[in-house]
Amino acid sequence: MTSRVYFADMRSRSADQTISNKLRSLFDVSEMHKIISEGDVVALKVHLGTGENHRHLRPEHVRAVVEKVQEAGGKPFVTETTGIGLASIRGTAVGCIKTATLHGFTQETLGAPIVIADGLKGLSGVKVKINGIRMREVEIAQAIAESDAMISIAHVKGHPRTGLAATLKNIGIGCLTKVGKAPLYMAKKPKIDQRLCNNCGVCIRFCPVGAIRQSRGRTELIQRRCIVGCGCWDVCPQKAITRWNDLHHPRNSELIIRNVDAAAAVVKHIGRDKIAYLNLAYEITPHCDCADYGDVPMVPDIGVFASRDPVAVDKAASDAVIKAPGIAGSAADEVGVMRPGDDKFTGLSEYSPFAPFRNVDQTREWRIQFEVAEKLRLGTTEYELVKIE
Numbered sequence: 001m002t003s004r005v006y007f008a009d010m011r012s013r014s015a016d017q018t019i020s021n022k023l024r025s026l027f028d029v030s031e032m033h034k035i036i037s038e039g040d041v042v043a044l045k046v047h048l049g050t051g052e053n054h055r056h057l058r059p060e061h062v063r064a065v066v067e068k069v070q071e072a073g074g075k076p077f078v079t080e081t082t083g084i085g086l087a088s089i090r091g092t093a094v095g096c097i098k099t100a101t102l103h104g105f106t107q108e109t110l111g112a113p114i115v116i117a118d119g120l121k122g123l124s125g126v127k128v129k130i131n132g133i134r135m136r137e138v139e140i141a142q143a144i145a146e147s148d149a150m151i152s153i154a155h156v157k158g159h160p161r162t163g164l165a166a167t168l169k170n171i172g173i174g175c176l177t178k179v180g181k182a183p184l185y186m187a188k189k190p191k192i193d194q195r196l197c198n199n200c201g202v203c204i205r206f207c208p209v210g211a212i213r214q215s216r217g218r219t220e221l222i223q224r225r226c227i228v229g230c231g232c233w234d235v236c237p238q239k240a241i242t243r244w245n246d247l248h249h250p251r252n253s254e255l256i257i258r259n260v261d262a263a264a265a266v267v268k269h270i271g272r273d274k275i276a277y278l279n280l281a282y283e284i285t286p287h288c289d290c291a292d293y294g295d296v297p298m299v300p301d302i303g304v305f306a307s308r309d310p311v312a313v314d315k316a317a318s319d320a321v322i323k324a325p326g327i328a329g330s331a332a333d334e335v336g337v338m339r340p341g342d343d344k345f346t347g348l349s350e351y352s353p354f355a356p357f358r359n360v361d362q363t364r365e366w367r368i369q370f371e372v373a374e375k376l377r378l379g380t381t382e383y384e385l386v387k388i389e
């Protein structure tokens with residue numbers, strides 16, 4: 001079975017050919033209106049970017065989709081979830097909205113409200129059972145779980161651990177609560193190193209679930225109560241709590257597989273016929289939008305992909321990135337994947353900022369997300385690319 005992926009390139013020779021107009025055309029030609037019934041509350045899942053990283057989606061492009069959803073009778077809202085660690089830039093809904101404003105995403109620019117889907121501190125979600133490769137239960141962010149339909153608007157780029165970050169990541173880990181994200185990234189729970197701890201009590205006040213207490217003159221972390229994702233390691237002045245990097249699964253494949261399990265849970269919960277996918281392949285940076293910096297893009301801007309198949313849309317976008325020439329002075333140049341056909345995502349494992357995330361055995365396995373997604377019947381890597389002007 002082959003899935004159809006519609007594609008519009010980045011060329012813009014007249015006002016008819018703006019990216020916003022191409023998005024409107026892609027919405028029509030891919031029949032995205034069919035996922036929306038009159039009155040449906042429709043989540044438009046985006047990434048709002050982080051800190052001063054300027055390589056993120058453009059608000060006006062999201063607005064074009066907002067207007068098409070409204071035309072189709074839906075009630076759209078633009079949504080994102082909080083990141084791991086309450087003390088991180090996007091760790092709370094407050095931080096997410098501040099970031100959104102900094103990056104130009106507001107009710108006024110979007111034409112729809114922004115809802116941080118997992119609540120003020122990222123602890124609000126719905127547990128969904130899943131017969132995944134690794135996961136049996138996934139916690140989906142509340143507002144996404146309650147949506148009648150969803151359009152994923154993903155920014156195509158690299159990632160230190162999953163290689164490619166596009167649709168499967170946007171509808172996987174991107175749709176989970178802070179607590180839901182934790183088992184995807186992390187293999188264990190933090191501990192307190194008693195040799196470093198001075199019992200200052202900062203972590204006790206910080207922990208939202210009372211998993212840290214003082215007892216007999218020691219500060220103890222009660223692992224069975226710990227929900228992991230809120231990140232007390234960031235606030236300990238003594239660096240006595242296990243650092244985030246030391247909690248990760250030792251192999252990146254674990255995150256990749258679990259992310260696809262999560263994506264399957266989201267699709268199952270919302271309904272396959274109620275979700276559509278857009279991949280915006282511009283500003284294709286080596287690092288994902290969770291980084292608070294944006295390096296030079298690896299390849300020139302490519303265009304916009306639309307599909308009803310989350311696997312096909314990612315396969316098409318990643319094939320296009322690989323086929324593209326690298327940009328001089330970018331990470332592609334740094335790691336020697338400049339020719340059309342060089343695998344830019346595999347090459348990224350040599351990119352210097354990603355050194356802490358390499359597998360111990362140096363294997364490079366970003367493509368397994370497609371194998372896992374096909375196994376879970378999320379979609380197919382066999383696609384027909386339909387180019388529109």
Ligand code: SF4
Nearest residue numbers: 197198200201203236
């Ligand atoms: S914040 Fe660090 S030093 Fe202070 S009590 Fe907690 S673990 Fe100990």
Ligand code: SF4
Nearest residue numbers: 207226227228230232
């Ligand atoms: S102890 Fe666990 S639940 Fe409490 S802040 Fe630390 S990571 Fe979060």
